[in-house]
Amino acid sequence: MRLTTKKRKLLSRSCAALLALSGGALGSAHAQATAADTPAAAPADAAAPIDAGVVKVTARRREETLQDVPVSVTAFTADQLSKQGVTDVTDLATALPNTTLKASRATNTTLTAFMRGVGQQDPLAGFEPGVGIYLDDIYLARPQAAITDIYDVERIEVLRGPQGTLYGRNTIGGAVKYVTRKLGPKPDVCLRATLGDYGEKDLVVTASTPLSEGARIGGAIARFKRNGFGHNLTTGQDNYDKDVTAARLSAEFMPSTALFIRISGDLTKDDSDPRNGHRLLVGRTSGAPILDNVYDTQAELTRALGHEQEVKAYGLSALVEYTINDQLSFKSITSGRRDKSYAPIDFDSLAVVDFEVPALYKNRQFSQEFQFTYTGDQLQGVAGLYYINANAFDEFDTILAGAVPTSTFTKGDIDTHAWAVFADGNYKIDDALSLDLGGRYTVDKRDATILRQIYFGGAGSPAMGNPGAVLFRPDTDFTRGELHRSDKKFTPKIGLAYKLSAEQNLYASWARGFKGGGFDPRLNVVGTKISLAQAEAGYRPETIDTLELGLKSAYLGGRYLTNIALFHSDYKDVQIPGSVAIDTNGDGKDDSFAGVTTNAGKAHIDGLEIEGSARVTDAFMVTGMYSHINARYTEYIVAGVNQADNRVFQNTPKNSANLRASYDIPMPLMSTPGKVTLAADVAYKSATNQFETHSILDQPGYSLWNASVIWTRADGKVRAALHGRNLSDKHYKTGGYLFPTLGKEGTLTAFYGNPRTVAATLDYRF
Numbered sequence: 232m233r234l235t236t237k238k239r240k241l242l243s244r245s246c247a248a249l250l251a252l253s254g255g256a257l258g259s260a261h262a263q264a265t266a267a268d269t270p271a272a273a274p275a276d277a278a279a280p281i282d283a284g285v286v287k288v289t290a291r292r293r294e295e296t297l298q299d300v301p302v303s304v305t306a307f308t309a310d311q312l313s314k315q316g317v318t319d320v321t322d323l324a325t326a327l328p329n330t331t332l333k334a335s336r337a338t339n340t341t342l343t344a345f346m347r348g349v350g351q352q353d354p355l356a357g358f359e360p361g362v363g364i365y366l367d368d369i370y371l372a373r374p375q376a377a378i379t380d381i382y383d384v385e386r387i388e389v390l391r392g393p394q395g396t397l398y399g400r401n402t403i404g405g406a407v408k409y410v411t412r413k414l415g416p417k418p419d420v421c422l423r424a425t426l427g428d429y430g431e432k433d434l435v436v437t438a439s440t441p442l443s444e445g446a447r448i449g450g451a452i453a454r455f456k457r458n459g460f461g462h463n464l465t466t467g468q469d470n471y472d473k474d475v476t477a478a479r480l481s482a483e484f485m486p487s488t489a490l491f492i493r494i495s496g497d498l499t500k501d502d503s504d505p506r507n508g509h510r511l512l513v514g515r516t517s518g519a520p521i522l523d524n525v526y527d528t529q530a531e532l533t534r535a536l537g538h539e540q541e542v543k544a545y546g547l548s549a550l551v552e553y554t555i556n557d558q559l560s561f562k563s564i565t566s567g568r569r570d571k572s573y574a575p576i577d578f579d580s581l582a583v584v585d586f587e588v589p590a591l592y593k594n595r596q597f598s599q600e601f602q603f604t605y606t607g608d609q610l611q612g613v614a615g616l617y618y619i620n621a622n623a624f625d626e627f628d629t630i631l632a633g634a635v636p637t638s639t640f641t642k643g644d645i646d647t648h649a650w651a652v653f654a655d656g657n658y659k660i661d662d663a664l665s666l667d668l669g670g671r672y673t674v675d676k677r678d679a680t681i682l683r684q685i686y687f688g689g690a691g692s693p694a695m696g697n698p699g700a701v702l703f704r705p706d707t708d709f710t711r712g713e714l715h716r717s718d719k720k721f722t723p724k725i726g727l728a729y730k731l732s733a734e735q736n737l738y739a740s741w742a743r744g745f746k747g748g749g750f751d752p753r754l755n756v757v758g759t760k761i762s763l764a765q766a767e768a769g770y771r772p773e774t775i776d777t778l779e780l781g782l783k784s785a786y787l788g789g790r791y792l793t794n795i796a797l798f799h800s801d802y803k804d805v806q807i808p809g810s811v812a813i814d815t816n817g818d819g820k821d822d823s824f825a826g827v828t829t830n831a832g833k834a835h836i837d838g839l840e841i842e843g844s845a846r847v848t849d850a851f852m853v854t855g856m857y858s859h860i861n862a863r864y865t866e867y868i869v870a871g872v873n874q875a876d877n878r879v880f881q882n883t884p885k886n887s888a889n890l891r892a893s894y895d896i897p898m899p900l901m902s903t904p905g906k907v908t909l910a911a912d913v914a915y916k917s918a919t920n921q922f923e924t925h926s927i928l929d930q931p932g933y934s935l936w937n938a939s940v941i942w943t944r945a946d947g948k949v950r951a952a953l954h955g956r957n958l959s960d961k962h963y964k965t966g967g968y969l970f971p972t973l974g975k976e977g978t979l980t981a982f983y984g985n986p987r988t989v990a991a992t993l994d995y996r997f
Contacts, residue, residue, distance in 0.1 A: 289388070289410070291397055291613070291655065298783050301667070301728040301738030303328075303391040303796045303840060309384055309412070313423075313994060314908065314941055316954030318433075318455075319380050320387065320407060325914030325935060326889045327389055328796075328840035328858030331882040332407075334378055336966030336982045337576050339473065339503045340542055342377035343966070345882040346391050347800065348836045348862040349404025349744075349775065352881050352922070352966075353808045355826070356592065356623035356752045357645030357679065363394075363402035366409045366497070369548055369566040370400035372621045372647070373594040376499045376544035376570050382423070382435045383451040383479055385412040391840070392777050392798065393744025396655040396669030396724045399564075399600040399617030403744035403775055413493075414439040414447040414483050420997040427990030430458035431473075450480040459504065460986055461526025465582040468504040470528050471985075476500045489554040494547075501542035505533060507580050508967060508980030511927060516975040519581055525962050525983050530577035535589035535627075536695060544570035562602040569595045578968050578978045583632070584689055585974035590627035596620065605656075612656030621647040625752055628695045631822060632975045636689030638700060639823055643752020645679040655724065667726035667740065672719075675747030677769070679714040681754050683707035685815065685823070706757040706815065706825075709766070718747040718772045734785040744775040751808060753826025759813060770828040776801045793843040800836040805864075807831055807881075807923055812972050821972040831878070831923075832866030850896070856889040867923075879920045884932070886917040904945040911938040921966060928967040928981055935961060950994040960987040 289295075297306055305327055307317070317323060320342070324332040331350065335341040341354045344362035351360045354374045364371040371377055381387070388408040395401055418440040425433035433456065439449025454476055459469025481495035507528035510521055519529070533539065546568035553561045572592040579585040602615040622645070629639040655669035683706040684692065691697040726740035750769040781796040807829045812821035838860040845853045862883050864875040891912035898905055917932040936959050941952040967981040 289408075291657070298785060298792065298794075299736060301726060301736065301740065301781065301783075303779065303781065303794075303798075305389045305842065307387045309386060312381055312384070312387070313950065313992075314910070314939070314943075314952070316937075316939055316952060316956070316990065316992065317381055319378050320409075321378060322956075323387065323389070325887075325916075326856060326891070326912075328842065328856055328887065329391065329838055329860050329883075330389065330405075330887075331884075331919075333882075333965045333984070334506075334982075335374065336968065337506050337508065337574070338542075339506055340376045340378045340475070340499070340501045341572075342374045343882065344374070344404075344407065346405035347777075347798065347838060348802070348834070348860060348880050348883045350882060351806075351808065353810070355808055356594075356625040356643045357647070357677065357749050358623075358806075358808060359401070359647075359746065361404035361746065363398065363400060363404075363406040364409075365398070365406060366546075367411055367495075367548065367550070368399075368408075368564050368600070369546070369568075370398070370598060370619070371568065372400075372596045372619065373570065373623060375572055375592060375594060376501070376542055380453060380455050380475060380477060382453045382477065383411055383437050385410045391796075392779060393722070393724075393742045393775055395651075395671040395673070395722045395744055396653050396742070397613065398653075399598065399615065399651065400619060400649075401651075401673065401675075401744070401746050403746045403773065411479070411481075411495075414441075414449040414481065416441060416447075419449075422995045422997075423992065425990050425992045427457070428988060429460060430456070431988070431990055432456045445485045447483045448481070449483075451478065453477045459526070461524050461528065463504070463507065463528050463530060464522075465529045465531045466533055468533070470504065470507055471526050472504050474502040474504075476502075491550075491552040493550040495550075496545070496547045498545040499543070501540075503540065505530065505540045505575050505577070506982070507577050508982050510580050510980050511967075512971060512977050512979035514581060515977045517581070517583065519976070525981070526986070528577075528580045529582045530580045531582045531584070532575045532577040532587045532589065535573045535575045536591055538573035540573060540575055542570065542572045544568070558605055558607050560604045560606075562600075562604070564598075564600040564602075566599075567595075567597045569593075578970065578980065579974055579976050580978075580980050581976055583976065584630060584636075585632045585976045586970065586978050587630045588627050589630075589691070589695060590625060593622075593624040595622050609659045610656060612654065614652075614654035616650070616652055618650045619647065623647075623752075626694060628691045629823060630689050630691060631973060632689060633820075633822055635687065637703070637822065638686045638689060638691050638695075638697070639706070640682070640684045640686065640692035640694055641753055642682045642694070643679065643750075643754075644681075645677060645750060645752060647749075648676045648678075649747070650674055657728075663730040665728045667724070667728065669724035669742075671722045671745075673722070673745060673747070675718045675720075675772070677714075677716050677747065677749045678712070679709065679750040679752070679769075680712075681707055681709045681714065681750065681752055683753075683755055704757075706755050707766075709754075713767055714750050714769065716748055716750075716769050720745040720747075720772065720774070722774075734789075736783040737781070738783075739778075739780045741776070741778050744777070746773050746806065748772045748806075751826040751828040753810070755813065755823070755825030757815065759811075759825055759827060770806055771804045771830045773802070773804045773806045773830070775803070790846040791844070793841065795842075796838075796840045798836075798838050798840075802834040802836060803832065805829075805831040805834055809922065810970075812970050821970075824970060824973060829867075829869075829923075831864055831875075832868060834862065834864045834866075834880075836860065836862040836880075850894055852893045854891045856887070858887045860885055878923045879925065881920055881922060884917045884919045886932075887915065889914045899945075905943050905949075906945075908939075908941040908943070910941065911936070913937075921964070922969065926969055927979065928964060928969055930964040933961055933963045935959070935963075948996040950992075952992045952994075953989070954992065955987070955989045957985060957987045962986070
């Protein structure tokens with residue numbers, strides 16, 4: 232990599248800043264070098280990066296301790312998740328630097344994820360998220376059903392920054408990895424039950440048993456049920472309720488000590504009622520008032536294609552691990568996945584048909600990955616091949632009231648065929664210095680068919696169940712194979728790691744990330760007045776170059792830890808999918824909406840991330856996180872004019888922080904010995920923009936308070952806990968729809984995070 236003068240100055244200043252932030256404790260670290268060789272194990276409830284000598288991660292596709300790996304990674308063990316009362320992956324966002332994880336608007340289980348300014352707001356067909364979600368190293372191509380309730384996991388790893396040289400699929404912004412546990416050699420049964428307010432009743436049962444010396448079988452079944460935080464005043468249904476069933480089954484075979492085989496399957500079914508937004512706008516025609524309860528709605532749409540709201544997702548996979556010799560191993564990961572969603576989306580959230588979108592989404596994927604891992608005395612690394620064949624399909628009606636009610640039918644069918652070869656190696660130059668080199672070559676191919684038709688009448692199109700609809704005109708018709716593109720890219724990585732002492736690890740890296748281009752499935756040629764050439768070209772690939780400097784430190788034998796990272800990213804051709812109101816008949820009034828995907832030319836992102844922990848006494852633990860990010864566009868062309876100064880980054884608050892304290896009280900004299908843990912935490916996020924322009928849907932800065940009381944039996948087999956979340960009952964926006972000019976009533980609706988909740992949980996291992 233050739234460093235410019237600007238980047239050399241940035242690197243030198245970053246080094247000085249890291250040493251200052253570490254508290255100038257290099258002398259202390261050297262003094263404790265001997266003790267650090269056998270770091271003290273931190274408690275199970277410590278939020279990573281606590282357990283320097285215990286928590287193992289596979290961020291570089293091989294097992295390493297969290298403090299040794301020269302990557303920005305945060306890990307949560309199953310025990311930590313249990314003690315903190317974490318229910319799904321979105322609960323982790325408050326403890327993660329520069330990370331947003333939330334349910335997409337109008338959904339219960341579709342994930343919107345952003346890391347360091349990189350992500351995707353709309354879960355559209357054919358778009359792959361900027362943050363990769365992995366289930367046991369299997370990439371999930373679509374965010375539907377990606378908010379997986381946490382059960383049967385060994386740990387969750389969250390990696391920030393581009394990771395393309397290590398992972399099968401592109402991970403331009405970062406990665407969230409679910410790592411499920413391998414089955415044990417003895418029969419094992421675990422039960423987890425939860426009772427909470429809003430009628431919460433959850434039950435998770437996991438069990439496994441050996442069938443023979445070389446075969447084991449196990450599985451888990453989970454049921455998550457909760458009433459709504461609000462009500463639908465029109466239909467009588469709950470709003471923001473939860474009704475999810477999930478299951479996983481696996482069989483493991485060990486024909487020899489060198490060979491491990493796992494066959495597994497999983498299923499998620501979401502039967503929750505439709506989630507509808509809270510209107511922030513008085514009805515323009517009806518004068519319908521703004522409701523007092525932000526979780527209440529008056530939406531009347533409940534079905535899509537004759538189905539109630541429903542999401543089904545399932546997958547099958549086969550893992551083969553073979554140890555060739557002491558240094559070389561081989562892994563094969565084969566997977567197939569499908570999901571299907573019936574989504575009745577009532578944009579206007581009123582008891583009238585004003586702006587409604589009944590939709591169907593279907594996704595399928597097949598992926599195959601081969602890996603070779605080498606672990607020598609001086610050289611360690613991984614090399615692999617990856618292939619994915621995926622299809623994303625959606626069809627929906629846009630039903631709008633107006634002087635002439637219309638229904639616009641849209642169908643998008645997008646195929647992705649991609650393959651990649653990647654390698655990453657780490658060479659120990661001496662006992663202190665190591666060099667990391669990696670590279671990835673990706674070929675991304677997209678083929679699409681897109682159809683958009685306008686019908687008279689407000690009852691929907693023939694495809695969505697209204698055979699009597701009258702066709703007015705097609706706005707977009709690419710059904711003859713016109714849309715196809717192929718993107719190819721080589722993305723390198725280089726890094727250096729230097730052991731300042733046995734307790735301090737300094738690293739610097741530069742990596743390039745890449746995500747292929749494609750086609751917006753809601754494309755409107757007539758209404759947006761784009762040329763056929765522009766439509767057929769689609770949106771361009773995006774790339775990011777990230778320079779990172781990090782310092783991981785341990786003091787006093789691991790009782791105090793700090794992980795600090797500074798980064799600078801150059802982000803180009805940023806893909807920003809969005810929707811805009813349009814005038815299709817030229818009468819000066821907006822009468823439809825269309826998808827518009829913008830490639831913002833250039834952006835710069837600078838950030839700081841600090842994670843730390845302190846075991847003040849054997850009983851008292853404090854952990855914390857602070858992150859700052861400055862993300863700004865420098866080129867954002869709209870109608871030939873650079874609008875960069877008027878554009879902002881979505882879901883990227885400038886400042887985030889978290890502070891958690893826990894205190895253990897031993898109770899050895901009880902009839903059943905154990906300990907009680909008192910824990911509390913507060914999380915802060917500064918102002919957050921929902922879209923690329925400022926709007927009333929933006930969320931000002933806010934804080935969330937949580938507290939827990941946990942009793943754990945001495946043998947660890949029984950745990951009872953009481954968890955309170957969002958104790959101040961803060962109302963904060965997580966998304967919304969902004970179309971005030973459409974329909975007779977206007978659409979301006981917001982979705983909110985969970986209110987104050989209290990739940991009691993019992994874990995029992997037989």
